Amino acid sequence: MSSETTTRAWGLDHQFDSLEQQREASFLGMWIFLVTEIMFFGGLFAAYILYRWYNHDGFVAGSHELDVTLGAFNTAVLIGSSLTMALAVWAAQVGRRKLTALYILLTIALGLVFLGVKVIEYRAKFEHHLFPGPGFEWPGPEPAASVEMFFNLYFLMTGLHALHMIIGIGMLLVLAWLAWRGVFSPENHNLVEGMGLYWHFVDIVWIFLFPLLYLLGRNAGA
Amino acid sequence: MAEHVTPIRVYILVFLALMVGTAITVGVAYLHLGPLNDLVAMAIAVTKATLVVLYFMHVRHSSRLTKITVVAGFLWLAILVGLLLSDYLTRGFLSS
Numbered sequence: 001m002s003s004e005t006t007t008r009a010w011g012l013d014h015q016f017d018s019l020e021q022q023r024e025a026s027f028l029g030m031w032i033f034l035v036t037e038i039m040f041f042g043g044l045f046a047a048y049i050l051y052r053w054y055n056h057d058g059f060v061a062g063s064h065e066l067d068v069t070l071g072a073f074n075t076a077v078l079i080g081s082s083l084t085m086a087l088a089v090w091a092a093q094v095g096r097r098k099l100t101a102l103y104i105l106l107t108i109a110l111g112l113v114f115l116g117v118k119v120i121e122y123r124a125k126f127e128h129h130l131f132p133g134p135g136f137e138w139p140g141p142e143p144a145a146s147v148e149m150f151f152n153l154y155f156l157m158t159g160l161h162a163l164h165m166i167i168g169i170g171m172l173l174v175l176a177w178l179a180w181r182g183v184f185s186p187e188n189h190n191l192v193e194g195m196g197l198y199w200h201f202v203d204i205v206w207i208f209l210f211p212l213l214y215l216l217g218r219n220a221g222a
Numbered sequence: 223m224a225e226h227v228t229p230i231r232v233y234i235l236v237f238l239a240l241m242v243g244t245a246i247t248v249g250v251a252y253l254h255l256g257p258l259n260d261l262v263a264m265a266i267a268v269t270k271a272t273l274v275v276l277y278f279m280h281v282r283h284s285s286r287l288t289k290i291t292v293v294a295g296f297l298w299l300a301i302l303v304g305l306l307l308s309d310y311l312t313r314g315f316l317s318s
Contacts, residue, residue, distance in 0.1 A: 023225060028288055035295035042299040046306050053310065068248065075244050083237040086228075086278045093227045193280075200278045204271045210244075211263040215251035219259065 011188030019187055026190035030197045041205050044160070048153050048212060058146020060217035061138075062154065065130055067121060071214035074117050075206065081110035082203040088179075089196045092189035097182050100192065104176040107199065111169045118162055122155075131155065154213055161209060164202045171195060226283035236277045243270045 016022035052059045088103035129137035132152045138144035276282040
C-alpha cells in the first residue's frame, strides 16, 4: 500500500515511471503537435500579410463585406467556450465526474453556435457572388482580382479554422462520454487537458483572424 | 510535485479580460489612428493570446521544457514572417 517500487500508482500507465512523468509526456506531446499547427496556420497568416500589402484597397473593400456584429458575437462565443473548456479541465482535476461532462457538453454547444453563425455568414457570401471562382462578381471600383484574393484567404483561413472546430467537437463528444463514464481521475485526466489545449489553440487562431479579416480599414470614409 | 490547480476566480478574470480586449479591438477599429490601427489591433490580439496560453493552457505552471517548446513555436513563426517580409517589402528599394 505504501509507495513501494512494486506498487503502481492509481491511473499510471505501465510505460511511465510516475504520474508526473506521464502528465509531462502528455502535455509536451500535445504542445509539439500544436507547434506544427502554429506553422500550419502561420503560413496562411504570412500569405495574408503579403497579399494584403500588394492588394490593400481590395482587401479593405472585401473586409467591408463582412458582418462585424456577427464576427464579434462569434468571438465572444468562442472565448466563452474556452472558459467552459478550462472549467471542464478544472472539474476533472478536482474529480467532479458529472461536472466535467457537463462543461464539455457546454463547450460543444457553444462550438455549434459558432459554426451555425459561420454557416449564415458563408451563405450570404455565396448569395452575393463573393465566393472565389467563376461565379465571383465585383462591380468595382477596386480591382476584382484584389477583392477575390481577399475572399480566397477569407474562405481558406476561416474554413480551415471551422474544420478544426468540427474535428474538435467530434473529439469532445467522445470525451464527454468518457468523462460521464468516470474514466478520468484527479491522478489521470491527461486526455481532458490535452483536448483543452487543442480547443484553446483554435480560440487563439480566431483571436487573430477576427481583427485581420473583419476590422480592416473600418475607419475609412467614416 | 502535484499539478497546479488554477482557482476558478482566475479563469473568470481571464475570461473577462478577453471580452474587454475584444470590445476594445472593435472600438479602436473605428478610430482614425493611421498606421497605429494595425499596431493596436495586433498588440491586443497578442495580449489576448498570451493570456490564453499562460492561464487557460496552464503554461505558466508547466515545466521549463514545455515553456521552451511553446516559445520556440512562436519564435519560428516570427522568423517565417520576418524573413518573408524582409524580402518582399524591400524589393522596391532596388528598382527605385
